[in-house]
Amino acid sequence: MKPLAQRFTVRAPASSANLGPGFDSLGLSLSLFTTLRVTRQSRTEIVPLGPDLAATPADESNYIYRAMQVTARRVGRELPPVRVEIETQVPLARGLGSSAAALVAGLVAANVLLDEALSLEELLDMAAREEGHADNVAAALLGGVAVTTLDKVGTHFVRMEPPAHLGVTVLIPDFELSTSKARAVLPREYSRADTVHALSHAALTVAALSTGRLDLLKHAMQDYVHQIWRAPLVPGLTDVLEGAADHGALSAALSGAGPTVLCFHDAREDTGRLHAFLNGVMRRNGLEGRVLDLPIDLQGVLVSED
The missing domain is CATH 3.30.230.10 (Ribosomal Protein S5; domain 2)
Known part of the structure; x- marks a missing residue:
């Protein structure tokens, strides 16, 4: 030894x-x-x-x-x-x-x-x-x-391994949100429709990431299990989820329990427009924070x- x-x-x-x-x-x-x-x-x-x-x-x-x-x-x-x-x-x-x-x-x-x-x-x-x-x-x-x-x-x-050209941009607000508080707002039960939605979209997300189908992420990463319930705790979250794809993102999601929001983008493309959008979301919601491009750790x- x-x-x-x-x-x-x-x-x-x-x-x-x-x-x-x-x-x-x-x-x-x-x-x-x-x-x-x-x-x-x-x-x-x-x-x-x-x-x-x-x-x-x-x-x-x-x-x-x-x-x-x-x-x-x-x-x-x-x-x-x-x-x-x-x-x-x-x-x-x-x-x-x-x-x-x-x-x-x-x-x-x-x-x-x-x-x-x-x-x-x-x-x-x-x-x-x-x-x-x-x-x-x-x-x-x-x-x-x-x-x-x-x-x-x-x-x-x-x-x-993540797809070769998958890039990550995060908006990190300057306030904390405990996981326990973010979990407390979730419902105890979900409808059959929401359960089927979660299963099918999670499966499609994994399939898109494993095959490099970046074009599918916008559709695959929709969620009704936790993001809609946590949106009141994260000012601007709904704005990002609904608008990021119109400003250079492939998709967007709440990162963990939040309040950070993650955006996927094609790493071969400039992220200036996405950064401007995310900074604008913070300004409109009275937030301070950072917008960063982060490499995926392998x-x-x-x-x-x-």
Whole structure:
């Protein structure tokens, strides 16, 4: 067995879940990262870095260290004392998988410390059960597009390469929206018609992404399961869903629980018109925020020795 490095880095990407109709089952990995620098030493230190993490605990109650302890309990061993420095580019509570990136980074870091006792499949199942759904954590672990199910038997997945010319633009508003609040507005039951709509459109979305049929995304990514219910929580969401395709987008969707909104576009084309439209939506709705073109991350979580 290869000797454990005294210091190593774990990098886990952001993600966008659902992609319209794929509620709790489709995820896409995006190139914003949560990074852990882990150093073996005589006592444990947790060191959040940067203004975005200033309010997070600098002790063993930190979410990432608690994630590391989940791996340790699963393996039945104690974590060795370490210094964990935490940095993130993933905005918190914005629908870009910040908790999934933190969870995956913590689980994987602990697995490295514990001699890689768990397989990728075991890490994914553990992460999915901690999150309650597999879409974000699968994308963070695997990169690319992840199609997942979570049931009593286990977590099952297919990882797909995204179409070659699929580009992503995101509108990230400067306000937070908790997943619990966004889930609380969803109905307990759905009609047969809405259920059939969700199943057929989720299937078409996967088929379009797997075959590179970018022209189908506008039709495939329509959703009645969560976006219409969450629209009152996200000013401008309806404007983007209804108007983005007229301004250079292939399709648009609420990213995870929001408030970030994701637009797909053809990466061979200029996004200036789309950016102008999205910035206009923010202005008309009294919002501040950012519009970014983000590369799709193809690698998923990465571990490197320092």
